[in-house]
Amino acid sequence: MKPGYKMTEVGVIPEDWNVVSLNDVCIKIQDGTHFSPKPGGNDYYYITSKNIAIGHLDLSDVSRIDALQHRNIYKRCDVKVGDLLLTKDGVNTGNAAMNDLDEEFSLLSSVAMLRFHISIYHPQYFMYQILSDLGQNRIRGLMSGNAITRLTLEKIRLLRFPSPTSLDEQRCISGLLSDIDSLITSLEKLIGKKKLIKQGAMQELLTGKKRLPGFSGKWETKTIDDIFSYERPDKYIHWDTDLENIGSVPVLTANKSFILGYAKCADGICSNLPAIIFDDFTTDSKFVSFPFKVKSSAIKILRTKHRADDLRFIHGLMKLIKFSLGGHKRYYLSEYRHLEVIMPSSEEQKAISDVLESMDSEIKALTQQLSKYRLIKEGMMQELLTGRIRLI
Numbered sequence: 562m563k564p565g566y567k568m569t570e571v572g573v574i575p576e577d578w579n580v581v582s583l584n585d586v587c588i589k590i591q592d593g594t595h596f597s598p599k600p601g602g603n604d605y606y607y608i609t610s611k612n613i614a615i616g617h618l619d620l621s622d623v624s625r626i627d628a629l630q631h632r633n634i635y636k637r638c639d640v641k642v643g644d645l646l647l648t649k650d651g652v653n654t655g656n657a658a659m660n661d662l663d664e665e666f667s668l669l670s671s672v673a674m675l676r677f678h679i680s681i682y683h684p685q686y687f688m689y690q691i692l693s694d695l696g697q698n699r700i701r702g703l704m705s706g707n708a709i710t711r712l713t714l715e716k717i718r719l720l721r722f723p724s725p726t727s728l729d730e731q732r733c734i735s736g737l738l739s740d741i742d743s744l745i746t747s748l749e750k751l752i753g754k755k756k757l758i759k760q761g762a763m764q765e766l767l768t769g770k771k772r773l774p775g776f777s778g779k780w781e782t783k784t785i786d787d788i789f790s791y792e793r794p795d796k797y798i799h800w801d802t803d804l805e806n807i808g809s810v811p812v813l814t815a816n817k818s819f820i821l822g823y824a825k826c827a828d829g830i831c832s833n834l835p836a837i838i839f840d841d842f843t844t845d846s847k848f849v850s851f852p853f854k855v856k857s858s859a860i861k862i863l864r865t866k867h868r869a870d871d872l873r874f875i876h877g878l879m880k881l882i883k884f885s886l887g888g889h890k891r892y893y894l895s896e897y898r899h900l901e902v903i904m905p906s907s908e909e910q911k912a913i914s915d916v917l918e919s920m921d922s923e924i925k926a927l928t929q930q931l932s933k934y935r936l937i938k939e940g941m942m943q944e945l946l947t948g949r950i951r952l953i
Contacts, residue, residue, distance in 0.1 A: 566948075571695070574723040575948040584718035586687065589676040592649060592714060593668030594634040602627025606666035610648045613656045613672055615692060616742060618646070626667055634667040638674055645675040645684045647691065649712040655700045657691045659684065673717055682724070683731035689738050690722040693942045723947060733952045734945045741938045748931045752924060759920040766913045767877050769903060773916065776909045785882075786898040788875060789837075792862040813838060814856040819847060821856050835872050837863040837879065839894055845883060848876040861894050871910035877917060878902050 566573050569580050583590065598607060607624040640646070642663045648656040650671035660674075668674060677684045690696050703716045725731050765771035769780050808825035835850040839861040846863075865872055882900055904910070944950040 569723070571721060571723050572947060575725075575951065577727075578723050578725050578948050580721050581682075581724050582719060582721045583675060583687070586682040586724070587675050587677050587718075590673060590714055590718055591638045592670045592673045593638045595670045597669070598626045598630040598634070598667070600624075600626075602630065604628040605631040606662070606664075607631075607669070608646075608666055608672065609669040610651045610653045610656070610671040613646055613648045613653060613658050615656055616658055616688070617746075618658050618661065631665070631667045635665055638668050640666060640668055640674045641676070643679070643684060645677070645688055647673045647675060647712075647717065649673045649714075649717065651710060654704065654710045654712055655691070655697050657688045659688055673712075673714060675717075681728060683728060683735055685735040685739065686724070686731040687722060689735055689942060690724075690946055691720075693946050694939075695946070696720075696722065725948070730952060737945065737952070738938065738941060741934060741941065745931065745934050745938065748927060748934065752927050752931065755920070755924050755927065759917065759924065762920065763877055763881060763917060766916065767874070767881055769905065773909065773912050776905065776912065778906055778909070780903040780905045782901055782903050784899055784901050785879075788865060788867075788870065788902075788904070789863040789898070790866050791894065791898075792864065793858075810852055810854055812854045812856050813849075813860060824854055834864070837872060837876050839863055839879075839897070846876060846879040848873060867907075869907035870904070871907060871914050873914035873918065874910035877914070 562568065562573060565576055567576050571580055574580070593608075603625045604627050605625060606620070607626045608618075609624070612619050612623055640660055642660055644660045646658050646660055646668075648654050648671060675684070675687075677687070691700070699720055700712065703712060703720070704710060725734070766773070808823050810824050811820045812822050812824050813819060814821040835848070838847045838849050840846070840857075840859060865875065882897070882902070905913070945952070
């Protein structure tokens with residue numbers, strides 16, 4: 562152990578840090594109402610576990626109740642701005658967020674409110690402690706053996722975390738983590754915006770509502786059957802006997818995971834050429850440009866009948882078809898193949914595909930950057946919240 566550090570029940574921490582329980586640092590720990598209010602009313606927010614995301618409130622699907630019911634609930638649990646909200650019940654148990662709403666609202670019993678001694682302890686610092694890997698492990702430890710995923714108020718009070726004795730150091734740590742959280746949030750919003758822009762571009766470019774400069778020819782109406790030839794894989798991989806997950810050839814399956822695993826490069830490879838994979842189970846399609854094997858008989862392989870047609874353009878059309886169907890039923894390929902689309906010249910197909918692919922590349926680069934920032938934050942939490950790295 563290096564000088565200036567000590568061993569504690571929560572691991573090695575700086576000598577001038579303490580291990581404190583939430584009961585030590587809070588002046589009030591209370592949960593919301595144990596009696597669900599009657600629906601209706603539009604006076605006050607009624608916040609439940611679904612509204613406590615990881616590090617922030619999510620009010621996209623918040624309910625409201627009338628003033629009379631709110632008053633009865635608020636007498637028991639008077640949540641104020643700056644309190645910490647911790648999910649104690651249900652699938653979101655362990656989620657925590659600062660309350661930044663400067664207004665009254667009602668709370669359900671699935672959420673606990675923690676009010677801190679703010680002259681000594683910084684609430685946001687403890688939010689990050691709760692959300693850290695060590696904090697989540699402690700929460701899971703307290704819930705072990707329970708038939709229902711639940712934290713009681715008594716167990717919440719017992720949760721213990723390392724803490725600097727200096728309020729300024731607590732603030733500095735949470736400030737740095739808050740800064741990278743803001744960066745992550747802004748990047749998430751930018752990616753969401755770029756995806757919406759791409760979706761709008763697909764709707765306009767793939768349907769001919771908007772034409773690229775230099776193109777003016779008439780588009781031709783075709784069915785999916787006119788465009789594609791269909792193949793069934795001549796051999797399927799059996800997971801237990803054939804797939805050892807030690808090879809380099811992807812094995813495709815008919816669900817959202819798509820790539821089930823990897824097999825050795827032997828017989829049964831479906832194609833070395835680009836193709837579209839159609840999934841009977843989800844009416845989904847994917848553009849594939851690598852050799853692959855197939856696990857599920859629900860997968861069909863689609864190839865263009867005319868070599869000049871751009872497969873990426875047609876894949877975009879199939880995505881639009883799936884979107885227009887609304888996902889309300891399962892469409893087999895036998896039904897899907899009779900749907901009509903309009904097709905431009907092969908040159909315009911390629912030009913449109915290039916535009917959309919450029920958008921995809923930008924989104925992919927931003928997504929990779931987001932993953933990098935998330936890893937940086939994870940590393941910062943491990944170092945700063947344990948005192949391994951001290952701030953000057």
